[in-house]
Amino acid sequence: MDLRFDDEQERFRQEARAWLEAHAPSPLAGHPPPLPSLDTREGFEAHRSWEGAMHQARWSVVSWPAPYGGRGVGLFEWLVFEEEYYRVRAPTRVGQNGIFLLAPTLFEFGTDEQKDRYLLPMASGEEIWCQGWSEPDAGSDLAAIRSRAERRGGDWVLSGQKTWCSRGAFADWLFGLFRTDPEAERHRGLTYFLVPLDSPGVTVRPIAQLDGETGFAEVFFEDVVVPDAQVLGHVHRGWEVAMATTGSERGLSLRSPARYTEAAARLVELWRRSHDRHPRRAERLADAVARAMIDAEAYRLHTYWTATRVLDGGQVGAESSMNKLFWSETDLAIHRTALELLGPEAELLGEDGRPGEWLDGFLFALAGPIYAGTNEIQRNVVAERVLGLPRS
Amino acid sequence: MHFAFDEQQLEFRSQLRSWAEAHCTPADLRAAWESRHGWSPDRWKMLGELGVLGVTVPADHGGLGLGLVDLALLLEEAGRSGLPEPLLENTAVAAPLLSQLPGRFGAEVRDRWLPAVARGEASVGVPVPGLSGLVLAGSDLALVFRGGALYAVETDEPSTGRRRTIDGARRLVEVDAAQLSSANRLCGPEKSTPLRRAAADRGAWAAAAVLVGAADRMITSAADYARQRVQFARPIGSFQAVKHHLAGALLRVEFARPLVYRAAWSLDEADPEAPGHVSMAKAAASDAASLAASTALQVHGAIGYTWEHDLHLWMKRAWSLASAWGDAGWHRARLLGVTDW
Numbered sequence: 001m002d003l004r005f006d007d008e009q010e011r012f013r014q015e016a017r018a019w020l021e022a023h024a025p026s027p028l029a030g031h032p033p034p035l036p037s038l039d040t041r042e043g044f045e046a047h048r049s050w051e052g053a054m055h056q057a058r059w060s061v062v063s064w065p066a067p068y069g070g071r072g073v074g075l076f077e078w079l080v081f082e083e084e085y086y087r088v089r090a091p092t093r094v095g096q097n098g099i100f101l102l103a104p105t106l107f108e109f110g111t112d113e114q115k116d117r118y119l120l121p122m123a124s125g126e127e128i129w130c131q132g133w134s135e136p137d138a139g140s141d142l143a144a145i146r147s148r149a150e151r152r153g154g155d156w157v158l159s160g161q162k163t164w165c166s167r168g169a170f171a172d173w174l175f176g177l178f179r180t181d182p183e184a185e186r187h188r189g190l191t192y193f194l195v196p197l198d199s200p201g202v203t204v205r206p207i208a209q210l211d212g213e214t215g216f217a218e219v220f221f222e223d224v225v226v227p228d229a230q231v232l233g234h235v236h237r238g239w240e241v242a243m244a245t246t247g248s249e250r251g252l253s254l255r256s257p258a259r260y261t262e263a264a265a266r267l268v269e270l271w272r273r274s275h276d277r278h279p280r281r282a283e284r285l286a287d288a289v290a291r292a293m294i295d296a297e298a299y300r301l302h303t304y305w306t307a308t309r310v311l312d313g314g315q316v317g318a319e320s321s322m323n324k325l326f327w328s329e330t331d332l333a334i335h336r337t338a339l340e341l342l343g344p345e346a347e348l349l350g351e352d353g354r355p356g357e358w359l360d361g362f363l364f365a366l367a368g369p370i371y372a373g374t375n376e377i378q379r380n381v382v383a384e385r386v387l388g389l390p391r392s
Numbered sequence: 393m394h395f396a397f398d399e400q401q402l403e404f405r406s407q408l409r410s411w412a413e414a415h416c417t418p419a420d421l422r423a424a425w426e427s428r429h430g431w432s433p434d435r436w437k438m439l440g441e442l443g444v445l446g447v448t449v450p451a452d453h454g455g456l457g458l459g460l461v462d463l464a465l466l467l468e469e470a471g472r473s474g475l476p477e478p479l480l481e482n483t484a485v486a487a488p489l490l491s492q493l494p495g496r497f498g499a500e501v502r503d504r505w506l507p508a509v510a511r512g513e514a515s516v517g518v519p520v521p522g523l524s525g526l527v528l529a530g531s532d533l534a535l536v537f538r539g540g541a542l543y544a545v546e547t548d549e550p551s552t553g554r555r556r557t558i559d560g561a562r563r564l565v566e567v568d569a570a571q572l573s574s575a576n577r578l579c580g581p582e583k584s585t586p587l588r589r590a591a592a593d594r595g596a597w598a599a600a601a602v603l604v605g606a607a608d609r610m611i612t613s614a615a616d617y618a619r620q621r622v623q624f625a626r627p628i629g630s631f632q633a634v635k636h637h638l639a640g641a642l643l644r645v646e647f648a649r650p651l652v653y654r655a656a657w658s659l660d661e662a663d664p665e666a667p668g669h670v671s672m673a674k675a676a677a678s679d680a681a682s683l684a685a686s687t688a689l690q691v692h693g694a695i696g697y698t699w700e701h702d703l704h705l706w707m708k709r710a711w712s713l714a715s716a717w718g719d720a721g722w723h724r725a726r727l728l729g730v731t732d733w
């Protein structure tokens with residue numbers, strides 16, 4: 001056991017820190033100002049430019065091989081980069097669905113042509129991806145998907161509807177599952193497609209989220225023609241490919257621990273400040289503050305533990321469901337506690353009519369137990385696959 | 393960065409596990425509860441032969457001279473098997489404390505007792521913080537902090553009274569104040585305070601390691617039971633309420649574990665942040681074990697509420713150790729600098 005980063009990793013950290021401190025838009029002093037909201041056209045484009053700036057300096061996708069814009073570094077370096085990224089409170093990654101979810105799947109299942117075609121523009125933010133799993137009648141029961149793809153000539157023709165596609169309102173491409181064999185058992189007849197959202201027959205309808213902003217979208221497909229080259233993995237075997245993507249979503253890649261340790265550190269700061277102004281409130285909430293802090297740290301260490309196992313040749317299996325439960329609950333605990341520390345001020349919106357950082361973070365944290373497979377579903381998975389309990 | 397145990401550490405754990413499966417069965421635990429001290433000197437001897445008691449004893453005193461990282465999985469295993477012997481007190485607290493005793497008298501005490509502990513021929517008692525003057529029954533030597541000074545009290549039965557705890561294997565005896573004198577005084581406040589604090593941190597860490605093991609055992613047993621027990625013509629483990637209870641408890645244990653391992657590393661490295669790391673570990677492990685206990689009980693139903701069923705042997709260990717060495721709330725308060733040892 002050795003819990004120190006080595007010299008090379010420390011140098012990598014310093015290099016990342018120096019670049020981020022000089023370039024990252026951030027609410028912190030000495031940085032370029034934060035970007036406008038991601039869920040507006042203008043804000044979306046500003047976030048896209050930031051992805052481009054990171055790509056030019058080769059910080060967008062540090063763990064990818066150099067030909068695709070990365071630095072070819074390992075898992076721990078990626079975690080270090082994330083720590084630095086959150087430390088300076090740099091912008092939300094508008095490209096995250098592509099970079100953190102689709103890319104690992106492309107590396108595993110994609111052909112060389114597909115990797116060459118999609119990875120670079122993904123890294124640079126030129127092409128932003130959204131996820132198309134959910135449908136009006138396929139939520140937790142994802143295998144109930146009804147959107148179809150039919151063979152016509154040498155191509156596929158897509159029809160149906162996807163919904164709740166995060167960042168779908170302004171994204172360029174969608175990845176998702178479509179039913180290619182309606183006769184097969186539900187999990188068998190699905191295929192994983194990559195679809196440009198400007199294709200003829202695609203209609204995108206923005207949906208306002210809890211905070212009133214267009215964070216996701218419905219996407220309608222009417223006879224959308226897609227060539228074979230845009231099938232990821234084998235035809236009819238999309239379920240297995242999709243499970244790799246959702247495994248990434250719950251497992252290591254989507255929610256790096258830095259996000260929570262940074263928020264927990266801010267929570268402790270908030271607690272210390274309220275100690276002077278509202279000592280009784282602070283005293284009452286000390287226990288909750290410490291709990292949130294411990295959970296964030298537990299998630300960080302657990303991630304290091306898992307990363308070590310992966311580097312030693314192990315796999316992340318059903319434990320990814322435990323990760324998802326833990327980060328989503330931790331995120332909620334951090335933000336709930338912060339709002340309690342704010343007391344009567346918690347309900348106030350900012351001068352600009354938008355929620356402040358804690359309220360905004362709370363609204364977002366509330367989605368955690370829902371997306372990436374609800375927490376009820378994850379508890380079922382943990383009970384059945386980790387504890388070996390019989391299926392219902 | 394490599395957050396994992398090595399082959400030897402894993403192998404040592406397997407050895408202890410196989411040994412415990414043969415020598416520390418629930419029937420053995422019940423027998424221990426009925427015995428004089430709540431634990432067995434014979435089994436203590438065997439643990440000495442296995443090398444378990446010498447892990448933290450320096451090599452020049454007959455031990456292996458290893459650290460708490462090497463001890464972590466063994467303590468977890470002790471929790472899993474319900475081992476009634478005072479393993480955590482001797483290996484994590486007493487042995488390192490003996491190794492650091494100052495002065496000539498300190499050296500004498502060390503030379504005499506460390507090898508005896510390593511061989512399983514003696515047990516050294518240490519006071520649990522907050523229960524001043526009480527040490528585990530069956531201790532041959534008690535290291536006692538009183539009035540800021542540290543004393544080594546050597547006696548067959550250093551007691552004026554016995555206090556039972558909810559855990560039948562944890563009997564406490566009070567060290568008679570009349571036995572403390574200048575003759576067995578090791579050091580004054582200046583030297584004893586840092587020793588007392590370090591001892592308390594190691595005790596809290598070790599209790600956390602045992603708690604994680606006990607919690608794991610309770611969840612595994614409850615899952616086994618839920619697969620077998622049939623109601624409404626199906627195993628109760630197929631009911632979602634039961635699944636969610638168990639998954640929730642397992643989650644807390646799985647995420648307490650790395651906190652415990654990290655605290656071991658920090659203590660071994662004398663990291664200045666180690667006390668905070670210990671508090672995180674103990675708070676998380678105490679809560680995880682308490683939740684595992686109540687969850688396991690609920691999943692078992694009435695049978696779990698009996699003396700006859702084995703579950704209570706682990707629940708009681710969990711309750712005892714969750715409150716000993718600083719409970720979860722105390723450690724959270726310490727983390728924010730509100731309190732300290």
Ligand SMILES: Cc1cc2nc3c(=O)[nH]c(=O)nc-3n(C[C@H](O)[C@H](O)[C@H](O)COP(=O)(O)OP(=O)(O)OC[C@H]3O[C@@H](n4cnc5c(N)ncnc54)[C@H](O)[C@@H]3O)c2cc1C
Nearest residue numbers: 131132133134139140164165166367370371372373374376
């Ligand atoms: C902010 C946000 C972003 C999202 N982004 C995307 C995206 O980019 N792409 C995408 O495809 N989808 C996205 N989703 C959708 C998300 O994947 C679904 O909301 C989720 O899978 C649950 O489906 P549902 O909303 O239809 O709820 P339902 O499946 O209808 O569930 C409703 C409730 O019933 C419970 N329930 C259902 N089945 C069971 C069961 N078997 N056992 C116990 N309880 C059960 C659920 O846990 C939940 O509490 C997003 C959702 C949110 C909130």
